[in-house]
Amino acid sequence: ASWRTLVFGRWPVSGPPPHFEGLADYERRLEALVATGVIADRGQFYWQARLSDRYPTVEVRCPDVQIRADDAVMFAGIVRALVATAIAEEKAGARLSVTPPELLQLANWHAARHGLNGTLLDPLGRPHSSGDVLYALLDHITPALEEAGDLRAVSALVHRLLQNGTAADSQRHALAEGGLPGLIDLLTGAAPSD
Numbered sequence: 001a002s003w004r005t006l007v008f009g010r011w012p013v014s015g016p017p018p019h020f021e022g023l024a025d026y027e028r029r030l031e032a033l034v035a036t037g038v039i040a041d042r043g044q045f046y047w048q049a050r051l052s053d054r055y056p057t058v059e060v061r062c063p064d065v066q067i068r069a070d071d072a073v074m075f076a077g078i079v080r081a082l083v084a085t086a087i088a089e090e091k092a093g094a095r096l097s098v099t100p101p102e103l104l105q106l107a108n109w110h111a112a113r114h115g116l117n118g119t120l121l122d123p124l125g126r127p128h129s130s131g132d133v134l135y136a137l138l139d140h141i142t143p144a145l146e147e148a149g150d151l152r153a154v155s156a157l158v159h160r161l162l163q164n165g166t167a168a169d170s171q172r173h174a175l176a177e178g179g180l181p182g183l184i185d186l187l188t189g190a191a192p193s194d
Contacts, residue, residue, distance in 0.1 A: 002064040002168070003112050008046045012038050016104035017047035026051065048108070058083055062108070067167045067187060074157035077150040078137070084144035099123055115166050131162050 048062040107121040119127040145151040174186040
């Protein structure tokens with residue numbers, strides 16, 4: 001999560017999405033919200049994850065734009081594996097655990113505020129080191145990562161992220177060391193981001 005997600009909280013429909021019983025429930029509830037007239041159309045649903053109206057994809061909007069292409073690849077691999085894991089679990093008849101919305105909101109705020117510098121909350125709301133939480137996530141989605149051929153690359157990129165910090169860390173460092181010109185160099189590729 002990024003601080004941007006908290007800024008998006010100003011919109012009428014934002015934050016972690018609610019639990020839906022299925023596609024019909026999702027569609028019915030979206031149409032009901034649009035019918036209120038408070039929002040103009042489905043493009044104004046600023047949930048951190050939603051189905052795309054244009055493509056057969058899930059849009060995930062909680063991180064900032066990645067400044068490194070391989071960070072975007074890592075994130076896309078994780079999202080794809082999460083979706084594939086959820087589909088496989090549903091097909092296997094696994095019982096879906098629903099995290100309470102207040103815990104999702106709390107965990108989201110905590111992650112946006114602190115990033116990977118400290119603890120993250122696990123799905124039960126218990127604080128753990130960010131590395132432990134990310135490695136538990138990787139363990140959970142390993143079968144899907146393996147099936148897609150992404151396990152090695154995504155695991156290496158997550159490890160690098162934990163070792164070297166996030167793009168936000170790099171940007172703060174570049175600004176502190178080189179001022180605005182240093183930050184611009186980082187963002188335009190004129191300076192290394194590690």
